Amino acid sequence: MAVVxxxxxxxxxxxxxxxxxxxxxxxxxxxxxxSSPNMPPGFTAKVGRLETFILPEKVxxxxxxxxxxxxxxxxxxxxxxxxxxxxxxxxxxxxxxNAASRRFFAQPHASKQACVDDMSYSGYIASGExxxxxIADYSEIFTVTKDLPHTDQRVAQGWPCHGPCPWLxxxxxxxMSNYMDDLAVSGEKLLQLIEMGxxxxxxxLTRYTKDGWHHMRVxxxxxxxxxxxxxxxxxxxxxxxxxxxxxxxxxxxxxxxFVRPPHENEQFSNWEKSSAGLRENEAGWVYVPPVDGTFTVxxxxxxxxxxxxxxxxxxxxxxxxxxxxxxxAYFHEPNFRSVxxxxxxxxxxxxxxxxxxxxxxxxxxxxxxxxxxVTTARLREEGRYQLLGLExxxxxxxxL
Ligand SMILES: [Fe+2]
Numbered sequence: 449m450a451v452v453x454x455x456x457x458x459x460x461x462x463x464x465x466x467x468x469x470x471x472x473x474x475x476x477x478x479x480x481x482x483s484s485p486n487m488p489p490g491f492t493a494k495v496g497r498l499e500t501f502i503l504p505e506k507v508x509x510x511x512x513x514x515x516x517x518x519x520x521x522x523x524x525x526x527x528x529x530x531x532x533x534x535x536x537x538x539x540x541x542x543x544x545x546n547a548a549s550r551r552f553f554a555q556p557h558a559s560k561q562a563c564v565d566d567m568s569y570s571g572y573i574a575s576g577e578x579x580x581x582x583i584a585d586y587s588e589i590f591t592v593t594k595d596l597p598h599t600d601q602r603v604a605q606g607w608p609c610h611g612p613c614p615w616l617x618x619x620x621x622x623x624m625s626n627y628m629d630d631l632a633v634s635g636e637k638l639l640q641l642i643e644m645g646x647x648x649x650x651x652x653l654t655r656y657t658k659d660g661w662h663h664m665r666v667x668x669x670x671x672x673x674x675x676x677x678x679x680x681x682x683x684x685x686x687x688x689x690x691x692x693x694x695x696x697x698x699x700x701x702x703x704x705x706f707v708r709p710p711h712e713n714e715q716f717s718n719w720e721k722s723s724a725g726l727r728e729n730e731a732g733w734v735y736v737p738p739v740d741g742t743f744t745v746x747x748x749x750x751x752x753x754x755x756x757x758x759x760x761x762x763x764x765x766x767x768x769x770x771x772x773x774x775x776x777a778y779f780h781e782p783n784f785r786s787v788x789x790x791x792x793x794x795x796x797x798x799x800x801x802x803x804x805x806x807x808x809x810x811x812x813x814x815x816x817x818x819x820x821x822v823t824t825a826r827l828r829e830e831g832r833y834q835l836l837g838l839e840x841x842x843x844x845x846x847x848l
Pocket of ligand 1 (some may be wrong): 688689690764777
């Protein structure tokens with residue numbers, strides 16, 4: 449694996465390492481077409497060997513930061529995904545979250561099913577409940593969105609998707625919240641580096657993430673021969689792109705994630721037309737083998753829109769493996785009220801020219817994925833979708 453350790457090193461080291469690491473990674477990606485021992489059975493894909501970056505303690509705008517930033521942009525444009533090394537404390541937080549996830553999913557079905565909220569999309573999603581491109585997924589999920597009490601004004605006023613997170617217990621709440629809070633710090637650093645890599649003014653991205661609508665999916669995938677027959681054989685989650693700015697994912701040692709790197713003449717605009725299911729069974733996918741002590745990071749829909757497709761939202765899918773698998777996908781997002789716009793220098797009049805209201809995009813995605821959920825039914829019955837058009841729910845300046 450190519451490792452780019454430029455943080456806390458002298459710039460000479462950074463200059464020396466980056467070109468070599470990038471070259472090694474590219475050739476490995478092209479050369480390796482054989483199946484990996486832990487690739488889910490029934491899938492054909494190249495095996496990815498991703499570049500790994502170590503985030504600086506603090507993004508200061510240094511020459512070293514700029515070198516990392518440029519290399520990251522290059523890795524995303526080539527591979528669609530890269531890895532960042534976990535710090536020691538992040539490893540501990542991840543392990544605690546993984547243990548909490550296993551404990552949650554081991555609960556009796558009735559206990560898990562009770563973890564549902566009808567105001568937010570937080571909580572339990574049973575295997576077979578999530579729909580991607582009209583087909584049930586086998587993933588079993590606990591979604592965490594911003595945990596807001598009923599007394600919160602936004603919840604009291606019925607803002608779509610706003611409400612409490614129905615945790616199993618206080619332990620789960622504390623562990624998952626710590627994990628997410630830490631990833632939020634990494635997410636901000638990544639955005640700062642992207643601003644540098646794109647040569648846009650400081651704050652061009654982070655202006656949108658004050659009180660960002662960061663959320664997370666805690667995922668369990670059943671062993672491939674222990675499914676309930678509702679979905680497509682071997683499929684954990686069908687191909688799709690994620691909604692916001694960045695996805696920071698973690699997985700155990702089982703393996704199941706596939707990504708679709710940018711291909712020439714292939715472009716998805718998920719905010720206009722669903723990219724779910726597209727190219728799912730075609731050639732061109734890359735398997736992301738688990739690498740201990742790393743997160744994988746890839747861009748989402750809003751990043752693609754804001755950069756005029758320079759950083760594309762990476763299509764990905766999950767296959768079921770011969771063992772059950774546990775994973776996390778943390779989403780670093782704009783504020784729910786944000787109307788995001790193309791970044792300075794990346795505005796080519798892309799559609800929609802009036803910007804994208806992130807809260808509406810998020811709500812649309814959840815309505816599409818969970819048509820039968822109690823939250824969807826209540827939102828529709830109470831006519832709350834229209835609230836998304838209110839001035840109070842929109843920030844047209846991007847400055848909060
Ligand atoms: Fe996803």
